[in-house]
Amino acid sequence: MNELQLKILELLLEDARRDAATIATMLDLAVDEVRTIIRDLEERHVIVKYATVVNWSKVDNDKVTALIEVQITPERGRGFDAIAEKIYLHPEVKSVYLMSGAYDLLVEIEGSTLKEVASFVSNKLSPIESVLSTKTFFILKKYKQDGIIFEEHEGDQRMSVSP
Amino acid sequence: MQKYIAPVVRDIPPSGIRKFFDLVSASKDIISLGVGEPDFVTPWSVRDACVMALERGRTSYTPNAGLVELREAIAEYLQSSFQLRYEPTQQILVTVGGSEAIDLALRTLIAPGDEVLIPEPCYISYSPITAITGGVPVGIETFAKDQFKITAESLRAKLTPRSKVLILCYPSNPTGGIMTYEDWLPIAQLVEEHDLIVISDEIYAELTYGRKHVSFASMPGMMERTILVSGFSKAFAMTGWRLGYACGHPELIAAMLKIHQYTVMCAPIMGQVAAVAALREGLAEKGRMVDAYNQRRRLVVKGFREIGLECHEPQGAFYAFPSIQNTGLDSETFAQRLLQEGRVAVVPGNVFGLGGEGFIRCSYATSVSNLTEALERIGSVVRPLLS
Numbered sequence: 001m002n003e004l005q006l007k008i009l010e011l012l013l014e015d016a017r018r019d020a021a022t023i024a025t026m027l028d029l030a031v032d033e034v035r036t037i038i039r040d041l042e043e044r045h046v047i048v049k050y051a052t053v054v055n056w057s058k059v060d061n062d063k064v065t066a067l068i069e070v071q072i073t074p075e076r077g078r079g080f081d082a083i084a085e086k087i088y089l090h091p092e093v094k095s096v097y098l099m100s101g102a103y104d105l106l107v108e109i110e111g112s113t114l115k116e117v118a119s120f121v122s123n124k125l126s127p128i129e130s131v132l133s134t135k136t137f138f139i140l141k142k143y144k145q146d147g148i149i150f151e152e153h154e155g156d157q158r159m160s161v162s163p
Numbered sequence: 164m165q166k167y168i169a170p171v172v173r174d175i176p177p178s179g180i181r182k183f184f185d186l187v188s189a190s191k192d193i194i195s196l197g198v199g200e201p202d203f204v205t206p207w208s209v210r211d212a213c214v215m216a217l218e219r220g221r222t223s224y225t226p227n228a229g230l231v232e233l234r235e236a237i238a239e240y241l242q243s244s245f246q247l248r249y250e251p252t253q254q255i256l257v258t259v260g261g262s263e264a265i266d267l268a269l270r271t272l273i274a275p276g277d278e279v280l281i282p283e284p285c286y287i288s289y290s291p292i293t294a295i296t297g298g299v300p301v302g303i304e305t306f307a308k309d310q311f312k313i314t315a316e317s318l319r320a321k322l323t324p325r326s327k328v329l330i331l332c333y334p335s336n337p338t339g340g341i342m343t344y345e346d347w348l349p350i351a352q353l354v355e356e357h358d359l360i361v362i363s364d365e366i367y368a369e370l371t372y373g374r375k376h377v378s379f380a381s382m383p384g385m386m387e388r389t390i391l392v393s394g395f396s397k398a399f400a401m402t403g404w405r406l407g408y409a410c411g412h413p414e415l416i417a418a419m420l421k422i423h424q425y426t427v428m429c430a431p432i433m434g435q436v437a438a439v440a441a442l443r444e445g446l447a448e449k450g451r452m453v454d455a456y457n458q459r460r461r462l463v464v465k466g467f468r469e470i471g472l473e474c475h476e477p478q479g480a481f482y483a484f485p486s487i488q489n490t491g492l493d494s495e496t497f498a499q500r501l502l503q504e505g506r507v508a509v510v511p512g513n514v515f516g517l518g519g520e521g522f523i524r525c526s527y528a529t530s531v532s533n534l535t536e537a538l539e540r541i542g543s544v545v546r547p548l549l550s
């Protein structure tokens with residue numbers, strides 16, 4: 001990854017709706033060059049998707065999210081990947097990470113109710129053969145996600161005009 | 164109570180910025196491009212150093228000239244960044260902001276009647292402080308066609324037998340203009356020829372785009388004749404800490420120290436501790452802020468030009484200084500209409516002295532989304548005026 005690609009990624013991370021023309025101006029590049037780089041990043045799946053970060057606690061039908069620590073026995077020949085896949089293919093699963101330390105996979109589940117999440121764990125996750133144990137932690141409040149703080153901070157504190 | 168107020172103070176004209184500030188404060192939902200300070204907060208490591216120092220109970224006075232550790236850090240920094248060699252214990256004075264350093268320098272140098280040469284448009288404090296000390300401010304107009312650089316001809320034209328001090332401020336607030344080594348050469352020559360002493364306010368030295376700042380004090384023969392003024396406000400986003408410094412000939416610094424020790428004793432220790440951290444650990448963060456300013460700078464300059472306003476390319480500080488002459492309005496009327504009709508605050512150029520009329524100062528120390536929205540609003544106010 002070269003410096004230019006990184007700079008473009010940073011600008012898109014800040015605001016995915018920034019258009020190529022704006023980015024080109026900000027980095028002093030030709031628009032076509034920016035477009036080519038972005039297209040390349042998309043094709044290589046460096047840029048996977050342009051998604052929206054939602055603060056669900058502001059939406060009436062708030063969701064329930066849980067983090068689940070999962071211990072598994074790796075499958076011969078395929079290690080953890082096959083089991084991870086078995087888990088992440090479920091639509092309820094928001095993210096799956098392979099971890100170092102006391103457990104193997106960290107799974108994030110989202111559902112509409114506590115019951116729904118609990119039943120996912122007992123009916124879908126635990127029965128998987130190689131799953132040895134699970135520990136479920138419900139998230140009570142999200143303060144910050146992907147570098148974005150949800151609480152609205154006191155805005156600009158500066159005087160509006162100064163020398 | 165007016166009769167009790169000393170005439171030199173009574174006669175200071177009200178600040179144009181202040182007047183505009185009152186107007187803006189009374190309005191709602193505005194985007195302000197009128198802010199003369201970074202929109203970033205002080206880097207975390209710098210804040211942390213201050214918190215640690217407080218927890219350890221570092222709450223005392225410091226030596227009048229500032230913590231030795233800080234003066235040493237400043238000396239190292241000036242040497243490595245701008246090839247300036249100052250002896251930390253005799254040639255560096257830590258002050259309450261660059262503001263105090265400017266005040267001390269002027270009070271130290273000026274006797275009643277001395278003329279102080281000030282390239283304008285410029286930062287608003289030079290002329291009033293000169294007047295308070297009994298000096299006579301002499302403006303030197305600079306022009307957009309010269310990218311607001313001071314030229315030897317314009318300086319020479321204002322020299323008289325009473326000329327004593329030349330104030331330089333590059334990178335410039337409000338124009339964003341800078342001076343290169345080649346630009347400085349003829350100025351340095353004139354300074355030498357006419358035995359002037361220079362106050363060089365280089366508080367924006369770190370904020371240059373595409374080329375490195377050249378300190379006037381680093382020009383051949385100029386170190387002795389220059390009081391360098393700088394500070395932490397702009398480079399490290401530390402405006403509220405009130406920390407700056409002055410560097411120069413030991414005798415000049417000693418003279419400034421005389422005033423400083425009686426008026427403020429010393430700069431606050433918490434700020435001084437933080438400033439050490441800024442110089443030791445804050446430079447990478449500073450680099451990231453400069454990158455962000457540069458991106459916004461390109462955005463606003465292009466934006467103004469697309470709207471149809473001429474805008475010289477600012478190469479330093481965080482201000483764009485577009486001309487609004489083709490709207491047919493004067494700066495103040497324009498700024499007021501922009502505030503009322505466009506809900507965008509800018510500073511009318513006339514408050515910055517000669518050559519400022521017909522321009523507006525727009526700070527790009529604000530988020531890209533604010534800048535984009537502000538440009539849109541400015542466009543919708545300006546376009547009808549141009550057609």
Ligand SMILES: Cc1ncc(COP(=O)(O)O)c(C=O)c1O
Binds near residue numbers: 259262263366393
């Ligand atoms: C050109 C210039 N000099 C000096 C100052 C004063 O800075 P401080 O007192 O915060 O160091 C400013 C602040 O706006 C400035 O723009």
